[in-house]
Amino acid sequence: MSLTCIIVDDEPNAVKLLELHIRETTGWQVLATCFNALEALECLRQHTADLIFLDINMPGLNGMELAALLPPGVKIVFTTAYSEYAAASYNFQTVDYLLKPITLSRFLAARQKIEASFRPPVPPSAAERIPEKDYFFVKSGKTLQRIALQDLLYFEGEKEYVRVVTTKGELLAYKRMKEIAEQLGPPFIRVHNSYIINSSQIEKIQDNHIYISGKRIPLSEKFRPDFMALIQQRSL
Incomplete structure (x- = not known):
């Protein structure tokens, strides 16, 4: 995929590493490398970029402040040594959040996510569409308990079983969290190795x-990007 991007970071070594990853693993064009937010704004007045790799801690305007000034449609990958900004970063058009030093394997994972974000969604054919279910049955001991999806709050993994918590109570199911995650789609999302939640109940x-x-x-670091992307769709 052909994309245009700019890199904004006040650390020359971090810029060089990102350029190397991009050059060796993608067909993207790096329009410019900028060492502060003002350089980046000037660059974006002259060029149209699809994507910006954006450091957070920079002199003058920081990355979060710059993100609020970017033209509509410019997607962001934050690059930083600090994990505490991850949740706030998804208030913007954020595709991913990379912690420094950015390894090649982590960059390759980000590349897949970035390119997927630029592909138009492919609607399923009529044959592939599965009607939405508004309830399911959970086996607890010798009983099959009917649960309405709208009543479900979250699943909590506890060793050999899963606690199913609803607005009407809770029960134990002898099932693995992975199996439950594979069976449920939105608004259910995994946020921790031990938790799957109903996002509509947050x-x-x-x-x-x-x-x-x-x-x-x-909310664990592992599941934060997908969760915050879901939240961003519901943010004003």
């Missing part, structure tokens, strides 16, 4: 934790 997100019906659920 009360608030604060300090890398999700609150559902008073329960404080951790």
